[in-house]
Amino acid sequence: MTVILxxxxxxxxxxxxxFERLSQRYGPTMKVIYSPGSLGALTRPVSAKWAIAVGPMQRLAGGLVWQPGVAGLAVGxxxxxxxxxxxxxxxxxxLLVRAKLNGARVVWWGHYWSSTSRRWRQLLRHLPMAVADAILFYTDNEVDAFLAEPIPTRDRRIVAALNNGINVEEIRNLRQPFIAAERENALLFIGRLSAKAELELGLQALALLRDKAPVLHVIGDGDLRTVLQVQARKLGLGESIVWHGALVDEARIAEVANRCLAFMYPGEVGLSLIHAMAYTLPAxxxxxxxxxxxxxAAFRAGETGLSFARGDACSLARMIQTMLPDGGRLEQFAAAAAGIVGPSFTTEDMADRFEALITRMTEASQ
Structure with missing residues (x-):
């Protein structure tokens, strides 16, 4: 019986x-080994039979990390x-070395790039990929980029992607049809209030718009919340920003998202984009x-929203001023978003893609 760890x-x-969907497909042979997280409301104890908690991550010298209970796992x-x-x-x-020595098959699941990637970091990630039996990226775009590289060993490995997403079933039932004329002149930000989000740039852009600025609904919490609230007051935005805090109840998130015309994320966006597009919000x-x-990868400039010059508050202000009054174009963006997030970038599609990968690996080993 094949074990999937x-x-x-x-x-x-x-x-x-x-993981719940995978457990339903593979039963007790599928387990997830994890450490207690530090993502605030995004992490909580899990009681599922497939979830096995080990010790907390331990920081080592040089930016290295050790996860107790992992290196010695039984693999066959x-x-x-x-x-x-x-x-x-x-x-x-x-564990990678032990797995290969014991005849186990290894899937390396990670980014081809991330917002902080540098070329040397990419090369470092490629080293363990070279001994993996399969490489699983977050998006189809990363597969295309990887396969375009002149890497001699890539042709012997299975390369696939999940199109990393969220569970949209509840969102489909909660979201309202996107009719621009029936919505507030409001933007949505959803995500952790960290340096990566660069929300201070968004506040600067809204201040430039003065009395023409839309309301900004902020869903999320983090280390910078107090700093950002102080900045908003200094910029004269006290009445224009609604701080909802960290919401995990999807019905409460829907109450906010269904009021907004668009989603704004000034910094390095990730799953927050998928969450907003699931509500058909232009970005x-x-x-x-x-x-x-x-x-x-889910975003299409000019099709699902507009992009501004990175780090430029004036450019961001112009995009807000250009996009929000154009109801017809907003509705086109919303329809395009629904055509991308729903068919893919969902946990259902992720599970289908993972199952297809396991099938390919099984057939390749026979």
Whole structure:
């Protein structure tokens, strides 16, 4: 009986439905090994039979990390080990070597690039990929980019993607039809209030619009919340920003999202984009795809929203001023968003794609 082990540094809420779907397909042979997370409302204890908690991640010198209880996991011939693609996790590297020596098959699941990627970091990630039996990227775009590289060993490995997404079933029932004339003159930001989000740039853009600025609904929390609230007051935006805090109840998120005309994320967007597009919200994001997370693959400039010059508050203000009054164009963007997130970038499609990968690996080993 083939065992499938997923090694995860944490188990955020948005991953639970994906693993639950895999558990329904593979039964007790599928397990997820994870450490307690530190993502605030996004992480919580999980009681599912497929979830096995180990010790918290331990920081080592030089930016390296050790995950207790992982390096010595029992792995045997024919087992499939899905590793979280971070070469800084030394425990994962030890398990990778042991798995290969014991005849297990290894899936390296990670980014081809991320918003902080540099070329040397990409090369570092390619080293463990070279001994994996399959490489699983977050998006189809990353597969295309990887296969375009002159990497001699790539042709012997299976390369696939999940199109990383969220559970949209509840959202489909909660979202309202996008009719621009029936919505507030309002933007939505959803995500952690961290440096990566660059929300201060969004506040600067709204201040430039003065009395023409839309209301900004902020769903999320983080280390910078107090700093951002102080900045908003200094910019004279006290009445224009609604701070909802970290919401995990989808019905409460829907109440806010259904009022808004568009989604704005000034910084390095990831799954927040997928969440907003699931509500069919047009998006405003910056124009450098490699300085986003892989989920930017769902965005089409001029089709699902507009992009502004990265780091430029004036450019962002112009995009807001250009896009929000044009109801017809907003509705076209919304329809395009619905055509992308729903067919893919969902946990249902992710599970289908993962099952297809396992089938390919099984057939290749016969």
């Amino acid at each position: 997923h090694i995860q540094p944490a188990l955020p809420r948005y991953r639970i439905d994906f 011939r024919g087992d499939i080990i899905v590793l979280s693609g971070n070469p800084r996790q030394i425990s994962t590297m030890v 405003i994001v910056h124009d450098e795809p490699r300085r986003h997370m892989p989920e930017i």
